[in-house]
Amino acid sequence: MLTRRSENYSKWYNEIVVKSGLAEFSGVRGFMIIKPYGYSLWDRMKTILDKMLKLTGHQNVYFPSLIPKSYFSKEKDHTEIFSEGCGIVTHYRLKKNQENFIVDPESKLQEELIIRPTSESIIWKTYKGWIQSYRDLPILFNQWGNALRWEMRTRLFIRTTEFLWQEGHTAHSTKKEAIEEALKILNIYTDFSEKFMAIPVLQGIKPYMDKFSGSEKTYCIEALMQDGKALQIGTSHFLGQNFSKAFDVKFTNFNGKKEYAWSTSWGVSTRLIGGLIMSHSDDRGLILPPKIAPIQIIIIPIYSEERYDIINKMAKKILNVLEKEKIRVQYDDRIILTPGWKFHEYEMKGIPIRISIGKNEIKNEKVEIFRRDTYEKICIPWINLKNSIPKLLDEIQKNIYQKAFQRTQKLxxxxxxxxxxxxxxxxxxxxxxxxxxxxxxxxxxxxxxxxxxxxxxxxxxxxxxxxxxxxxxxxxxxxxxxxxx
Missing domain, CATH: 3.30.110.30 (C-terminal domain of ProRS)
Known part of the structure; x- marks a missing residue:
């Protein structure tokens, strides 16, 4: 059983994360272990968002997670804010001292390295060698990786010292083009949030004192959670020429004159999973929109000894039919667990649809369908599953969004x-x-x-x-x- 939302929202949230098998804290304060089910959810988000970014011309790259301190210190506003919570590598070796290991003082680095809190500095140091002419622009790069920002108060997915994310870093020949890029990404994040995660958002601009350090303007999308608090879902920054000036990145424009490049950066992180939980879930566990759910349908057999083979055969036949329709479906044929135990497990995990098959379903040539979003149970003939299930998944997606939308509008x-x-x-x-x-x-x-x-x-x-x-x-x-x- 979960703590009720109305009794202790924070405890309810933490219990869902752990009991649904998404993640848990590790032995290092503020660092989390993302378990297979949690990572499959993040993987699903990555797949969708990565496709959306590539369709708009962005390419994936990877830059090192360790940044020389001299690079990191170039853009002063940027350095000032991130210096308060960054991790620093000062040595590269341990040595044995009797029974213990200690830092080898002789392995001190000539230059300290910053563990990436964000990558603007190392990327713009690199861009200096890549950008010479307007013909080299625009650069539309995205990176999937991790970042580290020391946090004193942590919460799984919402605020952790290390987190997974994507960070885009683009360079442009004009201010207009850079601003259009920042807004384009904001709209991609909005579409991803509303159409896939079923989370309605509000597009806005951060007030000047809260904009990203080193930026001219920070665009954001904000969402309301079930307890009436806001969560920043994603940000897109118009950086102006701040980083190109800090790293002296100039290009020869169409008229043959030298000028500094214009730039943007933008990102979303595993915080999205926290937002998904707090937007839709209930006192029985997760509720996942079908478009983002790693498993859309779980098939559970209700075995009886005399009908075991028949039930198993029919369940596998249904599994095959749904898989051919590109539906993410799983068949749980574990006989060591009771159907009731499985029902509870998959409700906790937020699987949108549960299909049960027992001797009554075999007799009536139907299956029992359970909707996680409404708790409704309906029976559907086997022959109608191929057409009925995709429509039902779409209906569930729309219902989850409408529920969140109506709640937001009231608030x-x-x-x-x-x-x-x-x-x-x-x-x-x-x-x-x-x-x-x-x-x-x-x-x-x-x-x-x-x-x-x-x-x-x-x-x-x-x-x-x-x-x-x-x-x-x-x-x-x-x-x-x-x-x-």
Missing amino acids: IIKSDHYNDFKEKINHSGGFILAHWDGKKNTGKKIQEETEATIRCIPIHNEKEKGKCIYSGNTSLQRVVFSKSY
């Missing part, structure tokens, strides 16, 4: 007075649209008093004159406040 709330704002943020949470005077200190004071932060300025925000809910100063538009992860 997008306007507020014009600070007392009202505090009541709403503490009672229901959600995205609260309120006026802000644009001052960093005002945002800081609101956060100190309410724990709410400015999540973003909506991209399609309409200008609307008003007064800041905190200071009373003039404001030209509303921004989105929320408590967040």
Whole structure:
């Protein structure tokens, strides 16, 4: 049994991660072990997103995870923020001292190496040798790998010291092209989140004090979890010419003049799995949208001794039919476990559809279908499975999205007075649209008093004159406040 969401949301989340077999913490604080089922989910996300990126002209590369300190220190704003949580390699060898091993002082590196928190510095040092002319542009590269950012307060998938991710790094000949690239990626992330993960998102721009260090502008997508808190799903940064200037990356333009390249970077991480859990799951475990689920259907036989061979034969026949339809289906024929135990296991894992086959189903030439999203049970004739199952999977996908969408819409709330704002943020949470005077200190004071932060300025925000809910100063538009992860 899981702790109920309504009793302890944080404990409920942690229990789902562990009991569904996604991940667990390792012996190193803040580092997680992603188990086979968790990695198959990440693999599914990678496959879909990788295809979306390649269809828009992006190519995969890989850069080292160790970055010379001199590279890392080039872009000052970037270095300042990431220096607080980076891992540093200072030696390359141990030596035996009696019964123990100690760092060999003679193996001290001539230059310390930074364990990659993000790759802008090493990539732009490399681009200097690759970019000479406008003919070398654009560069549209993406990297799948890992990163390390020391975290004091960790939570599986949501915030870990080491995480898996993809990070894109592009170079362009014009400012316009770079901005268009950043927005294109934001739209890819939005489509991926809504169409595959069934998570509705809000597109926005981070306020100036929260933009990515070293960027001119940070675009983001924010989603609301079931407890009314926000989660940043992904970010796309317009870096301007900051990194090309830091690493002196110039190219000869079409008119024969030298200028600095324009750039972007962008990424999503295994945080997506955390968002998936908190967006859809319930007190019985995971609920996975069919398009992202590693296993879409589980077939479970209800054995009886006199019908064992018949049930097993029919189950395998159904398995074969569904596999030919490119459905991700699995048959659990383990006889050492009871059907009830299996039902519980696969509900915990969030398998969208469960098919049960027993002697009654054999007699009636039907199978029992269980929908994980609604708990509904229906019976479908064997001959209709080929046509019925794809339609049912599509219906489940749409239902999960609509449920999340309707919940989000109810929690997008306007507020014009600070007392009202505090009541709403503490009672229901959600995205609260309120006026802000644009001052960093005002945002800081609101956060100190309410724990709410400015999540973003909506991209399609309409200008609307008003007064800041905190200071009373003039404001030209509303921004989105929320408590967040």
